[in-house]
Amino acid sequence: MIDAVSYWICRVSNYQQPPQNPYGYGPPQPPQYPQAPPPGMPPMGGGYPMGHPTQGPPEQALASQGTRLGARLLDGLIIMVPLIVVGVINGMVASSNKSAGIVTAIVFFVALIAALVFYEPYMNSQYGATFGKRICGLRVARLSDGQNLSFGAALGRVLITYVLIFVPLGNLLNVLWCTWDKPYRQCLHDKVVSSVVVKA
Template identity: 45%
Template sequence: MSEYQQHYQQPPPNPYMHAAPPPPYYPPPGYYTTPGPPLHALANPGMRLVARLLDLVLVTMGVVGGALAAATLLGVGGGDTHGVEGMVGCVGALLAVLCYEPLLIHRYGATLGKRICRLRVARIGDGGNPALGAAMVRWVIYAACNGVLFVGTINALSCLWDKPYRQCWHDKAADSVVVRRDA
């Protein structure tokens, strides 16, 4: 070896220098984007309340109308008694009340109150209408929360502080979100 080579000899190689560089990190698809609607499409909590009140009025009118029809058919007003017709009327009114929200949410994505307020319920994953089972779960959770003192109020108000999709508990249970129709 020449003197030049000895004097300017390269330092010993770094053991880490010859290791293969780590492969570039590519996050899995959907890592940066979460499923769900854009935040500007979410329903205003005030409009959600108005829609719920409209539905309450419509369902109450249906119950009162069904009760009056059943009372008329049962002969409460002094007419002939028609037990079978009255019972069918009562069962029909009960089924209408129980199926009003789940069927309309599944079929059209909105109840009549939500349609008036230009809102709709959507699946969080793809924006489609919820399946019938999910719509039933959503309604059952809502009804169960309202059956306990103050829990229904907390459920309804939970959309004010929930992030990022302003979901109430019944929305979370059904994996749904309420959005504006025009967005």
């Protein structure tokens, strides 16, 4: 009888509800604060529940290279189509009225800079993904805990791609790096800010 009671007490005390999002990846979750470990026990590594031994997502949570490329192409279209429309309007206005053409040219230039520099950082920091990535079911996350990047990190992630344009083969290497990178399939711009692209 005592053995049976001891058995059930051990079962109940060791039972834990399985975490809904064990690796911190996928849709952003409300912050959860881990309990302090028992005396003499080391804290769980990387902030992952269940004592995940390494920082970063499991392989099955990583985005495929093809899906990442598709999302990038979609984002290119989302940015370029409105800019082309504005550019055409600018050309039409400039041909009929040069002073108004200067104003529309300035507006076009500001819109171009805003689209290239701020679209991706804002979307990634606020929502975890650009429109292209959301359509493809992807999300950009911090490697350490799977949460959204800060705006500064998201901005740095974009700016490094522009810097690599001026390095011979830099942009090509940046894009292709995720095809052989292990274990997190990171591009060079991911490595600079410790980000990773995962399935949403």
